[in-house]
Structures are given as structure tokens and as C-alpha cells.
Amino acid sequence: MQMNDFKLECYFGKYEFTAPYLLTQSDCEAMSTGELLALEPEAQEEFMNQWLGYTETWGDPELRKLIAKLYQNMTDEDVLAFHGAQEAIFGYMNVMLGEGDHMIAMYPNYQSAYEVANSIPNCECSKWYIRDKGTHWEMDFDELEALIKPNTKLIAITSPNNPTGYTFTNDEIKRLCAICKKHDLYLFSDEVYKGLELEGEKRDWMADHYDKCASLGVMSKAYGLAGLRVGWLVSKDHETLEKVVKFKHYMSICNSAPSEFLAKVALKHGEKLLERNRQIIRENIKQVDKFFDRYPQIFEKKAITCGPVAYHKLLLDMPVKDFCQMAVEKKGVLLLPSEIYDMEDQYFRMGYGRKNVPESLAKFEEFLIEEKFV
Template sequence: MPFETFLLERNQSLYENDVEINLTESGVEPMTLAELLSPEDQTALMNVRLGYNYTEGTPELRDAIASWYPGATADNILVTAGTAEANFITYWTLMEPGDAIAMMLPNFMQFSGLAAAFGHDVRPFSYVQSLDGWTLDFAALEAALADGKVRVVAIVNPNNPTGTVMTDEDMRRIVALAEKAGAWIVSDEIYRGSELDGRPEAPTFYGMGDRIIVTSSTSKSLAHAGLRLGWTAGPEAVVAALMERQDYTTIGTGPMNQFVAARLLEPAGREKILARTRSIIATNLHIIDEWIGRWNGRLSYRRPHAGGMAFISYDWPVGSAELSRLARERESVFVVAGEWFGMDGHLRIGTGGEPEMLEEGLTRLDRLLASL
């Protein structure tokens, strides 16, 4: 079976713990269990039995997740080991020999790597920078769907790494095009809830059609990646099929993770976490704004609508992977290369960490850029 290196994940795994300042994370600084749980819940956690658990997720947890999706019930939810497993088993379930996938770019490139391994054609449709921000190339999507071979349209909304939130009109247009082509929409919504500058929470694709699956997790907007807990939300029949695939992967997630996640995802708790997320990102974006302003046009970006990252274009004749390497080796600062998202000439810088660490990292990047 052919295999492509997952450049984003492999590079992060290799280097994120070996630098003094890691700015590759697009999530938000997590809380400790003592901060997250009430004294009563801390006591209850100590009494959780470490045996086999509900493989699909406890009813309590699935109800809490379902509350974020209008009209959903626990039967529409499958708990997974992060969004990575949710995406993998969804791809494995839906895609068949001879199928193609229409993939939004830039994107978390998991589906691209899976397509290479399974022998499926990838048909990109891109966000394009314009005076109004990032605009979707609908002509490319329509062309990708024209021959009826596309089985899945892969979306990230809010987008990673641009931070763009799709308009209601664009969402409806994608749904209509996918329905006409008989394709499924798989929408990675892991940054939903981290909207900035007073924007309302991004609407979900869930429920906008009969052939839509949403994936997400407790990382990124919800700040607690260490739980390694994600989910799929979709039609009951497809969720049941996904459960059968999960029997071949993780079989299920741990009881302690599910206990904590249920507290985090209960509506009131979820809103507190998301408010914290938005506050942290907003503070750090001001730092990014000031930094970009110091470079008099050699750095630029479209201010993100959501998400813990800034996707920054630069005016130096060096590839983004090489620039990331130079920052890591010369300044012990790690940033994400736009090349790892299929869009060179950009760097993704995380905005969900401690402001002091971000400022120090940007100061070191100043030194590197000044030397080029």
C-alpha cells in the first residue's frame, strides 16, 4: 500500500518537544484537572473504575456532545480517539474503490494522505486570497463534482489554517452542489466556538442535509487535547457503520477521559471553556497585529475569524519548510510551514498559548528574518 508522510504531524512529533518555544499548536493552553473539575467531580473521578467502558461513549457524554448539534441525539454520536480517528473511520466507511474526494485547501492533510494510501483521486478546491479576505473557488468545486465520481467533499470550518468562517450562503451552496452530485460532506469543525471580534458561533453543517458527517474533539477550541477524545456526528445508520469500523481500530476510549469530557462538554461547562478560549486568542492576536505592523508590509495576514492560529504570508525568497527549519535550528522557535497545508509562502503561528512566550518567540523570529 502506498504511503505519504503526514508532514504536519510528523514534524510536530519530531521537534515540538525539542525547542524552547513551540508556536506550532493551534489549540489553547489547557487547564489542570484541579482547575477544570469541581471538588465533587474530582472525588468522583477518583472512584472511576478502570475497566472496559462504553465503546461508543457513555450515554452522558454522547448526550452532552449531541447538545451542540441542533436536532441530534446520542444515537447520532460516536466517541472516538480524537478527531484523527473520527476522520479515519469516516473515510474508511464512506470511500470505495474508484471514488474521488474533493478537498478544501488549505486543510489538515489527513484525508490527502489517506487518499494516497487507498488509491483515491484528490480534487482540490482552494481558498484564494482577495481584497475581501479568503474566497472559495466554487468553479473548482463544481469541476471536481462534474463526473459524479466524488464520494466525499472534505471541509474544515472554521478553516485550518486561515481561520476563515464560511458564510451561510457558501455553506448552503456547498450542500446543494454535494447533494446534486450524490456526495457526502465531511466537515471538520474542531475550531467551532473560538470565533473572534464578537462574531456569533459558527453554524454547524450538521443537519443541513441527509449526507453530512461532522467531526470534532475536545482539543483546539475546547482546549483539552490531552484527553485524546473526539467524535463524529451524523445519521444514525452511518454512525452504526462507523462503530463497526472502530472495532478494528481503538475499540473505544478510556473511562477517565470520557468522565472528564462529559463535564467539559455539558452546555454550561462548554460555554465557560469557549469564553476562556476566545479571551486568550484575542489577547494574543493583538500581539500578532503589532508584530506584523513592525515589518512594513513584508509580513501580512487576513485576521482570522476563529481558531488559535495566525496564517501569515511573508516576502522573503525562501520556502516555508526551510524557513521553519531555520527558525527551529537558529532560534529554537518552532512554527508551522504553510507547505504542510498545501500552501507555501505562509507560516502558521499559534495564538493559544501564554502571551509572554508568544512575544519572545516573535522577537526571535525578528532576528531570523532580519538576517535573511
């Protein structure tokens, strides 16, 4: 298998741990092990006595039950745990796609959602574009149906979307699942930001609406616990899960026992962690909106309804990649240009999930002033 470079990770490899002002991060604010253990009585003592042997390939039984409770109609038997979300995506796509298959991927999207298809001979991937409507993003379901071919096997979506922040409404979730059912297609639903709804409407998990849907979740994004490296797939399609677990035997085999213990603690207090991160995002939106309101000649801002990322437009007459390069070199402010998503348009990703967003935003404004963009 020949895989193309993961552009986002290559870019972050240069700057993520050297640039002091990370204004593009897609995860939420993390916490220490001590802070997490303090949420649960007796957890610290139990953690110190955690056995460090192998864990079950499908995941810790209690962890799988806690994950299943996030859904409406799932049990622990519908849950397969992974070492982060990336492993789950890679395993699922390798199992599902083969020579001669066609898939459709929401676009822009996390690269691994479609890159496995590009690595398989005669496997085709079509892009279902998220459309820029000025102040917001939109999806065209008629366009989706027009992309379906006789050999289409799979649709891959991310909602809330990274990088645009676009999020399907519950009515749109039902419509998407109905289209998949009508054409007998598999649905891979990346929902790693589920739980960060900001405008009141709590979204359903897509796997609760369609048996051939695999729903992806992780502790990294909405919960802000990326260091745990614990993710999962949930589906009523046990035949597919059985295939994916056999592929997992060639990857991590099983998760880290301390990580699964800490993930269980986090999920027992999941709503508290999610509300903490929603509040951080809400406060950062206020600050960022004021920033953009001061510079309408430079930026076209996009609204966020769910999740910690937005994909704003640069209105200057210069390539957005050069603008982002200047920001990180001159002021240490890291933004993610649309080039990383193989897009020629003038967009850049901004993250709202960290507590230091106001500080990073102030440095970004200094950059604009010192470089005479204003």
C-alpha cells in the same frame, strides 16, 4: 494499505517537545485535571471512584447526550465517540472511499482528510483551493461545482480551517450543503474549532443542515483538552455510522473511561471554557497585529474570524522552509512552513491559542533583529 508519512506529525516529532517557543500550535491553552474538576461540585470524588473497566464502543451514554446538545437537531443516537479526531477521520474515510471513487478536499487541509484516498488504488482526490485575497482567504463555490465528476462521492472540508483560519459563514454553510444535496454527495465536515467565533456570528454545525453530513468535533482544539483524546462524529446518516463503528472495532474499540468522565465535566461547562479560550485568542491577536504592523516589508498578515490559527505570508526572498528552520535552530521559535502542506507558496502557520504567545513572539522578534532581517 500504504500510507504516506504524516508530514505535520513528523515535523512536530522533531521539535514540539524540544523547542521552547511554540508559535505554531493549533490547539488552545490546556488546564490541569484539578482545574477542570474544580468546575463541577463533587466531580473530584466521583472521578476518584471512576470504574476503570471497558467503556461502550459508541461512547458513554451521558457523554453522547451532552455532545448531541451542542447541535440543533441531534439526539444521542446520532453520536459516535472516538479516541480523538484522528481516529474518526481515519475510520470514516476508510469506510466511505473505495477503488474508483472520487473525492474533493478543501485545500490546504489536515493531511488525513485526503491521505486515505491517496492510499486506495484508483481513488482520486481533487483539491478545492482556498484562495489568497491579500488580507483574507476566500472560497469559490463555482470552482467547487466544476470539480464534481460522475464518480464523486464525498467532499471533505475543515471550517474553521487549519491552517488558514478561513471559516464559512452560515450562508456559505447552507450553500455548501445545498450543493452536496443537489449532487447527492456525502459531506465530511471537520469542525474541531467550532465555538471559537471572534466576530459575533455563531456558526451552525453543518450536520444540522444536511443528513448526509458527518460532523467532526473533539475536546482537543477549541476546548484546549488535547490530553483527553475524546472526539466524535455526529450524523443523521446512521447507516454510515454503523459502518464506521465496525471499523472502530479494529482501532481503539472504546475510549478511556477517565477521559470520558473528564470530557463530560468539560462539556457541562463548555461555554465557560470556550469563552476563556476566545479571550486568550483576542488578546494574542492584538499583540500579533502590532508585531506585523512593525514589519510590513517582511510579512503579509491574514485576518482571523474564528479559531486559533492563521496562515501568514513571508515576503522575504528566501524559501519559507529555510526561514522557519533558522527560527527554530537560532531561537527555538517553532513555526510551520507551507511545505508541510505540499505548498510551494511562502506561507507559515501561526497559533494564537496559548497564553505564552507574547513570550514566543518576543523571541521571534529577537530572531528577526539578530539575523538582520530588519
